[in-house]
Amino acid sequence: MEGLATLWASTGIANFHWQQLIMIAVGFGLLYLAISKKFEPLLLLPIGFGAVLTNIPVAGFSDPGGVLYYVYKIGIDTGVFPLLIFMGVGAMTDFGALIANPKMLLLGAAAQAGIFATLFGAILLNVIPGFDFTLADASAIAIIGGADGPTAIFLASRLAPDLLGAIAVAAYSYMALVPIIQPPIMKALTNKEERKIVMEQLRPVSQREKIIFPLMVLTIGLLLLPEATPLVGMFCLGNLMRECGVVDRLSKTAQNELINIVTIFLGLAVGSKLSAEAFLTVETLGILALGAVAFGIGTACGVLMAKLMSKLSGGKINPLIGAAGVSAVPMAARVVNKVGLESNPHNFLLMHAMGPNVAGVLGSAVAAGILLALVGG
Amino acid sequence: MENNLSSVLLEAANLLFIGMSVVFVFLGILIFLIKLMSHLFAGEIPAPNKVNVPNRPSVKSTGANQDKKVVAAISAAVHQYRQDNKQ
Incomplete structure (x- = not known):
């Protein structure tokens, strides 16, 4: 009889707190979004599963000694996983569209305004009781506006590890919601004529330019903003491996096997941060709201900058492509293409939007470096 | 608390200003350097094009040449045939 009582005491049912049940439900919710709605499934699936695992009572996945504890410690605490992902993203990125039309970098820069504007919002939320964001917390939240998962995770792991779970979930959710969040903002800020603008075809870019480009970016980074160089x-x-043409094997590994392996562990580690005590707070709601605002402001600033450039260039630039300045590669560029096609069914903006899109990746990495240098130090 | 909030807000404003300027300066320098690079390697730019573009016309032109030869041969043969038949 005593044996039965001991066994009962060790079951999950006897040990559940209601918060853990809610978090397991959140985990299943993420799994649902990943599988049924195909919201960034590569990440939300392991994140959701990690959230379920970490909230299992008694098993202690995220306590010292548990497997998720080590995965987090090794991969995210050290910042290694997001950086490896970034290398893979570099190996997958073609900068040709940007090199052919370097002015697009301005759009990638303008869209980062969402990040810095959200800093204000996060600090202002402190007025409401229950919120207590430091400047470091606010910076980590604001980077959601950069719409770049690995950058957000990297910065959060440096500046606000306690908020990492909520920040990562917000970042990836909003990246999945790009096709819903962006079009209304894009349409509100442009008129039909502007959306119809057809852009000149881009010139072809030589391999030598593509090889020099990453080296050039690195050089400016190490001279001006060493804090951004881990990401950049x-x-x-990754990009040099892709373009140089002599290490195709490494490039393929970085953009396939390696990034896949790291993605599994990154997702699990982020999921392990979705524990009841860290996630079930008002601050999480604040983070989700601020993330959406950051995203909206970033999109709006990108479009407005593109509008300005369009005016200055005498109508050669379609202002829609500014929306791709928030990174979210390649989803944002696809959205631009889609909205453009709605106004003019023969106007394919995809290649033109890839320029600001990859510029946005660089822009948010630079913004992350600035926040690290000014807030983290 | 109020004081503290306003000082943090001021700091955030500062960050906004510095952050956006640095982002623009950084990417602005990059624009300049890309243009410089494109200029330096301007002669090299059409390289992938040169491989493709002359190839296609050359295929076409040899095709056209062949066509001309065939046409010439046929018309010569027709001419010969007609000449032969007349006589």
């Missing part, structure tokens, strides 16, 4: 450097390494 790994990105450039």
Whole structure:
């Protein structure tokens, strides 16, 4: 009889707190979004599963000694996983569209305004009781506006590890929601004529330019903003491997096997941060709201900048492509293409939007470096 | 608390200003350097094009040449045939 009582005491049912049940439900919710709605499934699936695992009572996945504890410790606490992902993203990115039309970098820069504007919002939320964001917390939240998962995770792991779970979930959810969040903003800020603008075809870019480009970015990074070089450097390494043409095997590994392996563990580690005590707070709601605002402001600033450039260039630039300045590669560029096609069914903006899109990746890495340098130090 | 909030807000404003300027300066320098690079390697730019573009016309032109030869041969043969038949 005593044996039965001991066994009962060790079951999940006897040990559940209601918060853990809610978090397991959140985990299943993420799994549902990943599988049925195909919202960034590569990440939300392991994140959701990690959230379920970490909230299992008694098993202690995220306590010292548990497997998720080590995965988090090794991969995210050290910042290694997001950087490896960034290398893979670099190996997958073709900068040709940007090199052919370098002015697009301005759009990638303008869209980062969402990040810095959200800093205000996060600090202002402190007025409401229950919120207590430091400047470091606010910076980590604001980077959601950069619409770049690995950058957000990297910065959050440096500046606000306690908020990492909520920040990562917000970042990836909003990236999945790009096709819903962006079009209304894009349409509100442009008129039909502007959306119809057809852009000149881009010139072809030589291999030599593509090889020099990552080296050039790295050089400026190390001279001006060394804090950004972990992100920018790994990105450039991946891109150089892709473009130089002599290490195709490494490039393929970085953009396939390696990034896949790291994605599994990154997702699990982020999921392990979705524990009841860290996630079930008002601050999480604040983070989700601020993330959406950051995203909206970033999109709006990108479009407005593109409008300005369109005016200055005498109507050669379609202002829609500004929306791709928030990174979210390649989803944002596809959205631009789709909205453009709605106004003019023969106007394919995809290649033109890839320029600001990859510029946005660089822009948010630079913004992350600035926040690290000014807030983290 | 109020004081503290306003000082943090001021700091955030500062960050906004510095952050956006640095982002623009950084990417602005990059624009300049890309243009410089494109200029330096301007002669090299059409390289992938040169491989493709002359190839296609050359295929076409040899095709056209062949066509001309065939046409010439046929018309010569027709001419010969007609000449032969007349006589």
